[in-house]
Amino acid sequence: MSPATTRPTDSEDAAAAARAFLADFRSMSTFGATTGGGVDRQAGTAADGQTRNWFRGLVEGHGFEVRYDAVGNQFALLEIAPGAPYVAMGSHLDSQPLGGRFDGAYGVLAAAHAAIRLHDTPATAPAPVFNIAVINWFNEEGCRFKPSLMGSAVFTGKLPVEQVLATTDPHGTTVREALASIGTVGDFTLDVAAYLEIHIEQGRSLEDHGLTIGLVESTWGANKYEFVVHGEQAHTGATVIADRHDALLGASLLVAAARDIADEFSTDEHAVITSCGEFTVFPNSPVVVASRVDLLVDLRSTDAEVLATADAELHRRIAVIEERAAVSVERGAEHIWASKAYDSSGLELATASAKKLGLAHGTVRTLAGHDSTNMKDIVPTIMLFVPSVEGISHNEKELTSDEDMLAGVDLLTDLLGRVVGGEFVASNQNRN
Amino acid sequence: MSPATTRPTDSEDAAAAARAFLADFRSMSTFGATTGGGVDRQAGTAADGQTRNWFRGLVEGHGFEVRYDAVGNQFALLEIAPGAPYVAMGSHLDSQPLGGRFDGAYGVLAAAHAAIRLHDTPATAPAPVFNIAVINWFNEEGCRFKPSLMGSAVFTGKLPVEQVLATTDPHGTTVREALASIGTVGDFTLDVAAYLEIHIEQGRSLEDHGLTIGLVESTWGANKYEFVVHGEQAHTGATVIADRHDALLGASLLVAAARDIADEFSTDEHAVITSCGEFTVFPNSPVVVASRVDLLVDLRSTDAEVLATADAELHRRIAVIEERAAVSVERGAEHIWASKAYDSSGLELATASAKKLGLAHGTVRTLAGHDSTNMKDIVPTIMLFVPSVEGISHNEKELTSDEDMLAGVDLLTDLLGRVVGGEFVASNQNRN
Numbered sequence: 123m124s125p126a127t128t129r130p131t132d133s134e135d136a137a138a139a140a141r142a143f144l145a146d147f148r149s150m151s152t153f154g155a156t157t158g159g160g161v162d163r164q165a166g167t168a169a170d171g172q173t174r175n176w177f178r179g180l181v182e183g184h185g186f187e188v189r190y191d192a193v194g195n196q197f198a199l200l201e202i203a204p205g206a207p208y209v210a211m212g213s214h215l216d217s218q219p220l221g222g223r224f225d226g227a228y229g230v231l232a233a234a235h236a237a238i239r240l241h242d243t244p245a246t247a248p249a250p251v252f253n254i255a256v257i258n259w260f261n262e263e264g265c266r267f268k269p270s271l272m273g274s275a276v277f278t279g280k281l282p283v284e285q286v287l288a289t290t291d292p293h294g295t296t297v298r299e300a301l302a303s304i305g306t307v308g309d310f311t312l313d314v315a316a317y318l319e320i321h322i323e324q325g326r327s328l329e330d331h332g333l334t335i336g337l338v339e340s341t342w343g344a345n346k347y348e349f350v351v352h353g354e355q356a357h358t359g360a361t362v363i364a365d366r367h368d369a370l371l372g373a374s375l376l377v378a379a380a381r382d383i384a385d386e387f388s389t390d391e392h393a394v395i396t397s398c399g400e401f402t403v404f405p406n407s408p409v410v411v412a413s414r415v416d417l418l419v420d421l422r423s424t425d426a427e428v429l430a431t432a433d434a435e436l437h438r439r440i441a442v443i444e445e446r447a448a449v450s451v452e453r454g455a456e457h458i459w460a461s462k463a464y465d466s467s468g469l470e471l472a473t474a475s476a477k478k479l480g481l482a483h484g485t486v487r488t489l490a491g492h493d494s495t496n497m498k499d500i501v502p503t504i505m506l507f508v509p510s511v512e513g514i515s516h517n518e519k520e521l522t523s524d525e526d527m528l529a530g531v532d533l534l535t536d537l538l539g540r541v542v543g544g545e546f547v548a549s550n551q552n553r554n
Numbered sequence: 555m556s557p558a559t560t561r562p563t564d565s566e567d568a569a570a571a572a573r574a575f576l577a578d579f580r581s582m583s584t585f586g587a588t589t590g591g592g593v594d595r596q597a598g599t600a601a602d603g604q605t606r607n608w609f610r611g612l613v614e615g616h617g618f619e620v621r622y623d624a625v626g627n628q629f630a631l632l633e634i635a636p637g638a639p640y641v642a643m644g645s646h647l648d649s650q651p652l653g654g655r656f657d658g659a660y661g662v663l664a665a666a667h668a669a670i671r672l673h674d675t676p677a678t679a680p681a682p683v684f685n686i687a688v689i690n691w692f693n694e695e696g697c698r699f700k701p702s703l704m705g706s707a708v709f710t711g712k713l714p715v716e717q718v719l720a721t722t723d724p725h726g727t728t729v730r731e732a733l734a735s736i737g738t739v740g741d742f743t744l745d746v747a748a749y750l751e752i753h754i755e756q757g758r759s760l761e762d763h764g765l766t767i768g769l770v771e772s773t774w775g776a777n778k779y780e781f782v783v784h785g786e787q788a789h790t791g792a793t794v795i796a797d798r799h800d801a802l803l804g805a806s807l808l809v810a811a812a813r814d815i816a817d818e819f820s821t822d823e824h825a826v827i828t829s830c831g832e833f834t835v836f837p838n839s840p841v842v843v844a845s846r847v848d849l850l851v852d853l854r855s856t857d858a859e860v861l862a863t864a865d866a867e868l869h870r871r872i873a874v875i876e877e878r879a880a881v882s883v884e885r886g887a888e889h890i891w892a893s894k895a896y897d898s899s900g901l902e903l904a905t906a907s908a909k910k911l912g913l914a915h916g917t918v919r920t921l922a923g924h925d926s927t928n929m930k931d932i933v934p935t936i937m938l939f940v941p942s943v944e945g946i947s948h949n950e951k952e953l954t955s956d957e958d959m960l961a962g963v964d965l966l967t968d969l970l971g972r973v974v975g976g977e978f979v980a981s982n983q984n985r986n
Contacts, residue, residue, distance in 0.1 A: 219837040220787065220845075265839035324792035344791070355652065357947040358829035359776070359854060359922035360756035363816050365945055370830055371813050374806035381803050384795050397790035398802055399840045401833075405651045407697035408831045408850050409922075410948045413652075418840050422791060490791035490841075513797055515789040516842045 140528050143235045146180060147527065150215075150231060151223040160518025161223055165216040165261035165272070166194070166291075166300025173215045174306045177230065177258060184238045186256070190308035192283050194260035194301045195273040197312055200237055202542070203250045207315040209541050211236065211534070212257030212493060214273075218265050222520020224322045224510070228527060230258050232320050236535040240542065250542040252315055259493045260301075266291045267300075269346075269457055274493035278500050316547045317497040320506040320534050322522050324490050326513030334529045335476050336486035336507030337469050341495050342395070343429045343461035346420040348454040349376065353447070355405065355413035366411055370403055372447035373415035377401070379439040380419050383432050387423075394432045395422040395489055422489055424461050459491065468504035471546055475536040481529050490515075502547050506533065572960050575667045578612060579959065582647075582663060583655040592950025593655050597648040597693035597704070598626070598723075598732025605647045606738045609662065609690060616670045618688070622740035624715050626692035626733045627705040629744055632669050634974070635682045639747040641973050643668065643966070644689030644925060646705075650697050654952020656754045656942070660959060662690050664752050668967040672974065682974040684747055691925045692733075698723045699732070701778075701889055706925035710932050748979045749929040752938040752966050754954050756922050758945030766961045767908050768918035768939030769901050773927050774827070775861045775893035778852040780886040781808065785879070787837065787845035798843050802835055804879035805847035809833070811871040812851050815864050819855075826864045827854040827921055854921055856893050891923065900936035903978055907968040913961050922947075934979050938965065 213229025264270025353369030645661025696702025
């Protein structure tokens with residue numbers, strides 16, 4: 123069970139393990155499959171439930187026990203050090219509508235295969251000091267139920283469980299009802315010592331630099347706002363321009379302002395990324411001036427001061443937009459994530475594994491949020507990326523090559539052996 | 555039945571007729587009533603069906619026969635000149651979602667009461683040369699099923715009936731299915747000699763000029779476009795700005811451009827009105843760059859040349875937007891209405907009625923489309939307005955005073971007497 127034995131040394135065993143991973147990946151990708159080559163497995167839907175049950179069957183076949191907590195996080199447990207805390211690995215099986223096959227799902231399956239490989243390897247090393255858990259976090263995507271990273275936020279104490287269970291989707295279905303409908307809910311809790319996550323990059327920096335493995339050194343800071351633009355419903359034909367309070371115009375100007383701000387900072391060392399991902403118009407009828415638009419605007423930067431400057435500029439522009447469109451802009455819920463570094467000793471350990479396996483690697487930052495963003499605040503955490511072809515993500519065309527996927531599983535397997543063996547955190551440091 | 559007897563001369567009769575109208579108006583407004591004081595009776599819904607059945611009961615109680623055509627236009631017939639063509643009056647009982655109580659519904663009820671009053675008046679005049687029909691046009695609003703003015707477009711040969719019956723709402727329900735579900739469909743056709751319509755103004759020009767009656771002299775020209783902005787779905791966080799093809803940004807810039815164009819022409823004698831009334835984002839998820847936005851843009855002007863100039867400017871700006879947002883803008887269906895005058899002899903006749911009744915009146919143009927916009931292309935047509943308080947329309951707060959509503963019924967009754975008596979069109983001119 124030492125690092126030297128965590129990867130099949132026999133080339134036939136290695137080839138069989140690779141084939142097994144790719145076969146499981148193809149099976150998994152059939153759940154919620156879309157005609158465009160992606161998947162639609164929004165959290166708590168039937169397709170999400172099917173994928174969870176398929177995953178349960180897969181890992182139970184390899185000796186794992188499967189448990190659920192109160193918000194539907196799925197824990198696949200492999201007890202190899204009775205009574206010890208767990209090294210957890212995970213990601214998410216839910217997807218965006220018309221999402222890709224790799225986002226989240228790759229990380230869950232890679233974690234399961236890393237654990238299986240480690241478990242199946244003849245134990246020639248010291249006994250493990252931790253148990254292993256593979257976690258499929260509930261609702262990482264946040265498209266059906268907001269916010270994103272929901273399951274890991276509850277697990278890490280950032281969101282109250284009752285608030286999450288009462289959260290509704292656009293049709294009024296609660297998380298509680300959705301979880302009951304797919305039946306994957308329980309009252310399990312887990313004692314975690316460390317957390318590892320592997321994910322597709324969803325950007326193009328690895329590809330641009332010819333790297334196979336990204337070692338994530340920090341998250342970007344993000345300010346996410348839910349805005350409501352209030353106008354006045356009116357007839358599009360009969361109402362003269364001067365009498366209009368056009369919520370759609372106000373919201374459109376806000377979208378344009380967000381992009382202008384990103385462009386203003388594009389020459390700065392600490393670039394700002396701005397986005398509007400959701401934009402819903404009421405009543406959205408052909409001949410009616412909109413009374414209201416709900417939209418999300420987010421600003422991201424690696425530098426806290428730059429982010430604050432961009433944020434102030436956004437709010438200055440909102441005042442101008444309110445005047446221009448004769449509307450009022452209400453700021454609703456906000457989600458603020460500070461830029462934060464991952465554990466530096468974890469980076470060193472992952473670097474050692476990548477070097478040993480001869481994988482081209484480098485450090486990267488993540489603009490996207492991941493469940494590790496939450497987990498790193500409560501336990502030592504390592505986050506790894508594999509390349510996304512052309513950086514395309516949240517898209518049916520999302521792609522990571524078989525070769526890169528397998529390199530990631532190899533790396534995670536080696537790293538897991540080290541962490542389970544006590545090289546990342548000592549067994550007596552981690553009871554909390 | 556001469557003009558002199560079309561209005562009860564006895565003040566008690568007149569007061570009773572006024573009370574009857576207002577009582578019926580209040581009853582009608584309960585169908586699809588919203589908590590905000592408006593109505594939601596989108597075409598072919600249960601609420602639309604209930605209103606139609608209520609209207610049928612009302613007019614049958616006064617001796618009308620009710621028939622339907624293949625697209626659900628509802629005809630209430632009063633045969634007072636056996637074998638003769640019909641003078642038709644009408645408007646629509648369907649509404650916008652969260653629409654007002656007056657838009658359309660006022661005109662249908664005013665027409666029915668004008669016919670009832672004329673019919674109940676002792677016949678001291680020459681026999682009528684036309685029969686009377688009150689028409690409730692199907693789907694004037696065009697919010698559930700596009701385009702607007704659907705029923706009158708089929709009646710006037712502008713839209714094929716089969717195409718209309720196959721038109722779907724956003725949930726995939728066809729007009730055919732919606733009509734079958736409310737049961738108000740048939741195979742009736744009507745021989746129309748002339749058409750009268752009264753409607754709330756939905757603007758503020760009457761109120762601003764202290765007028766009770768608007769005599770509509772022309773429609774504005776309108777170019778209505780259905781645009782599809784095509785981008786590329788991507789992750790809002792991980793995708794750098796340079797790699798984005800953001801359909802929401804492109805569509806937002808189009809909304810802003812449309813308003814800019816209206817402002818550019820605001821000092822011109824022939825002002826341009828621009829609007830975007832429908833704007834639907836795909837996939838509309840919080841952390842996804844939009845792949846597509848469907849939106850409607852319309853430009854209106856009384857002057858054909860000005861409208862053409864504004865239209866060219868819109869299309870010039872679209873090319874700039876495609877570059878700026880790295881998207882493509884596809885122009886789908888378009889609906890072009892040329893500015894067109896109403897029959898001048900009808901204006902003179904309505905002026906005579908208004909003078910006789912002592913009602914403050916003036917000529918106006920309509921920016922909004924009405925079923926009379928279609929009808930005026932096949933028969934001599936008169937269009938009348940009563941004031942809208944503060945010009946508010948397509949809004950639950952839409953309001954026309956009882957006094958103004960009753961003045962409109964009085965005027966329509968007097969005018970109907972003149973038209974049925976042959977003062978607008980001669981009985982031998984109208985068989986087509």
